[in-house]
Amino acid sequence: MTERWNLGQEIRATNQAWSEVPWDELDLDADEDPRQLLGLEELRFGTRNGLWPLASNDRGESIFLDAAADATRLVVNYDETWAEHRMSFTEWLYRYLIGEDMTGPNRSAFYPGPVKLQHLPMSARERPEP
Numbered sequence: 001m002t003e004r005w006n007l008g009q010e011i012r013a014t015n016q017a018w019s020e021v022p023w024d025e026l027d028l029d030a031d032e033d034p035r036q037l038l039g040l041e042e043l044r045f046g047t048r049n050g051l052w053p054l055a056s057n058d059r060g061e062s063i064f065l066d067a068a069a070d071a072t073r074l075v076v077n078y079d080e081t082w083a084e085h086r087m088s089f090t091e092w093l094y095r096y097l098i099g100e101d102m103t104g105p106n107r108s109a110f111y112p113g114p115v116k117l118q119h120l121p122m123s124a125r126e127r128p129e130p
Helices: 007-019 036-037 089-097
Strands: 051-056 062-066 074-078 082-084
Touching: 007 051, 036 082, 051 074, 062 089
Parallel strands: none
Antiparallel strands: 051 062, 062 074, 074 082
8 A cells, every 4th residue: 555546545535525515504506415416414425324435537527426325326526516326336437438428417528448557656756657
């Protein structure tokens, strides 16, 4: 495990950042308030009944798993708006990769393959290797 690519630290930091959003103090429309979308009085991140960050992309969209829904509900945040998908992450990811609108209306992004795996550097002195 390294400090540079520590998934546990990244998940904790993401949960902390989202937990600090003052939802009650914000003047939110219905589609901007994930509590209304999910039917919750209180929003939690990183708890047994909360939202867990699964992925984010280069367009600023964040994908969360609703832990209370038995891994069948994903919640996506994009442009201060939230969307719900009742499916597994695997199905969501497949649809996203083939170019379906999985982060919001008219927000599809198709990245033609092939997928290239890259080993990330584990220290400041290393360089990426394709």
